[in-house]
Amino acid sequence: MDDVLESRVRARLPQDARREQLIEAAITAIAEHGLSNITLSKVASLAGLTAGMVNFHFKSKQELLQATLSRMAETYRTLCESAVATAGRAPEAALMALIRASFDPEVASLERLAVWYAFWGESRARDDYMAIVGTSDRAFYDAVHALMAELAERTGARIELRAAALGLCGLVDALSQEALVQHEAFDWDDAADTCRRYLANLFPAEFAAPARLRLVAEEDAPASSALPATLPGWTYADPDFHAAEIERIHRPAWHLVAHVSELPNPGDYVTFEALGERAFVIRGENGGIRAFHNVCRHRAHAVLEGRDGHCSGLIRCPYHAWCYAWDGRLRAVAAAKTFPEIETSGLGLVPLDSEVFAGFVFLRFRGGGPSVAERYAPYAAELAAHRIEEMVPIADYWIGGIDADWKNVWDNYLEDYHFPTGHPGLFGLMSGAYDREPDDETRTIRLSHALRRDPDGGWSTRAYARALPDVPHLPEALQRRWTYLFLYPAVSLELYPDMLDYFHILPAGPGRSILRWRAYARPDDRRAMQVTRRLNLRVNNRVHDEDAALIRSVQQGLAGSAYGAGVLGEKEINLRAFQGWIRQDMPGMAL
Incomplete structure (x- = not known):
């Protein structure tokens, strides 16, 4: 592909979308070929792009692999946080929500499981795994431990909390490995119920069939x-x-947010709140409409308030004045010198799937379908x-x-x-x-x-x-x-x-x-x-x-x-x- 044609291909998708395309291709390549045998050319081929396009977005294979693992870890963290947030106050419901999140296809499809265990199983990649995923694994254990402690205090159950929490974490991991062996024959609903039965041994009334x-x-x-x-x-x-x-x-599911007539000009936005989530849609400089989580990456305040409005130039969080471009990129940090060096490229607003159909703007909180x-x-x-x-x-x-x-x-x-x-x-x-x-x-x-x-x-x-x-x-x-x-x-x-x-x-x-x-x-x-x-x-x-x-x-x-x-x-x-x-x-x- 000559330089002119490649530049046209680059222009078809925003950089963030192209990076996501390459990360998805990397997931498939790792699952098919293993971590040792992956090459940038294989990733490029699966993405339908050139090796030059891969190099444009990632300086090396190592950078691409780390970005892939980071994206998967972030998805898992978000799923777990959302699950607990929507489960209500009951710790037993939150524990089952965490289990279901661990078995969600976004992180536990056969392809993605192969990637998790590829990083864990190869000694050269294990340091990367611990650096990127170790925090998420620890957070999962801490959440399980805290919920079990709450249950034990409420019910008077006499259990060894560390062993109980490690047991559930290990069971989730063992069932995920079993899924890799059984492939399509594996029953994910039965796996979740197996975890429930484990918890019923500790808290019989709360997790009875x-x-x-x-x-x-x-x-x-x-x-x-x-x-x-x-x-x-x-x-x-x-x-x-x-x-x-x-x-x-x-x-x-697809949720209807607004009609395009409610977003006539670049910078116009409409917010949306549902299912324990905040989101917004905004018209960009090129006239396109995109959707994002309405959550500042600094301290989780809503970056946009009210049902609708207009941003002049930048999206400015009203809490600490962090500023984002209309395409979600972090553009400015107030009092930046008071922070350690920040890699702003990883702190943009989190995008959501969106679609304009028959004049209406839709979004969904989980992709696929x-x-x-x-x-x-x-x-x-x-x-x-x-x-x-x-x-x-x-x-x-x-x-x-x-x-x-x-x-x-x-x-x-x-x-x-x-x-x-x-x-x-x-x-x-x-x-x-x-x-x-x-x-x-x-x-x-x-x-x-x-x-x-x-x-x-x-x-x-x-x-x-x-x-x-x-x-x-x-x-x-x-x-x-x-x-x-x-x-x-x-x-x-x-x-x-x-x-x-x-x-x-x-x-x-x-x-x-x-x-x-x-x-x-x-x-x-x-x-x-x-x-x-x-x-x-x-x-x-x-x-x-x-x-x-x-x-x-x-x-x-x-x-x-x-x-x-x-x-x-x-x-x-x-x-x-x-x-x-x-x-x-x-x-x-x-x-």
Whole structure:
């Protein structure tokens, strides 16, 4: 490759992204060839780059290997810290969260395990391993020791803490080595349960085999019915189940942060807080939008405050005035002479996966899996017809809490069986069949109905149907149709002829949720359109209030002794799909 072509390739990706690409290639190369046999040319080949590109980012093979191990160690540390932070105050929950983090595919895939043990097993690399990973290993042991000490004090258990903590650490390590031997045959959920059984020897009551930690089996369904059973009631408020959902379902999920119209200029940002994490998205100098953890690398203060705003030139942490570029690089340290020499390249803001799709900005806290575009692909034509990228906000951003589990909220949202009695106004607006279209491959659901020309129901629904004007850019089939496109597990885009809104549900704790909402539309000064949009909001605000009452009542019933599990009818096909995806994501709790 000549110099001109190589320079063009370099320009396609930011330096940080290119370094990450090379580190991923190094992980694969080490796993395939071993540490001794790795060469820069092998890494370059796997990355689809030249050896010159590797040398551009890493001065030597040793520097690349150290960067690779450092990245893996940082990922492991972050997983463990996040796991403990979201596990709640119970030390037994935190211990199980640490175990699950140790077996997370981000650090314990067969490929990554091969890299860990390659560094540990080769004498020439062991010093690097201890220098880079030793601190993380010690922190893991210290956390385990402290949690066991808390449990021992609370329960009165008489155990030798150092031996107990070392035993769990050694068991985690031994099971990881066993995974390398068994390959795909290894059962990670059984490995986590093996660790639980070890802990049950020390704290029998706290780690007893949790019979409740399984989804409903056939024999648990009501005997009078052969219809599919719902999730059991206990899953809607159980702390352990909630903690596992956070890790297995919600951290890897795509979350909607904002519309591109809310970030019109370079330096504009919108913050986002969920799942014990803080993040933000920001438009850079080149017009692109990136996402970062909203955490200063100095002392963990939020670098950006408020829901949205603008940074003039630099992102300035309000705690100690450390400054970052819009691309996340650390640019300035206040009173820098009072610090020992700092390698600023390793102290940039931590990036997150982000994606702009159909005018909306999404992020996720754990990478891997298909993009938003890939998952919404079955509805690409319908989404494109609404020209969402051209929209702007027409209502204030709204966020609120509800004492109901996130699954309960979506259970209600994804079915129309309750419409005749629960939403008589909305039901009076509907015409003909209600489309119920779950897609297992993309884990999306399309719900849709046409509108009556002369609806029943209250004044607002009748006035909306009369006032709705033609929308020139929409095809005839969408002129009078409401459609909801659910992206499991958290987001739904609600498409109307006159406007659009999103509905975003986030777990806030066992039996509690956060609801996020905002409405958008293309500029249209016609009086009929302005009236229609106000009526739409009026109708849907009433539906929201009706749903909130239904959901709260269900949550109370789920917690009572009278309800074990329910049954699902033919009109609840979307719930069967939704709850089936939850069962698939929680395999260790399925039997």
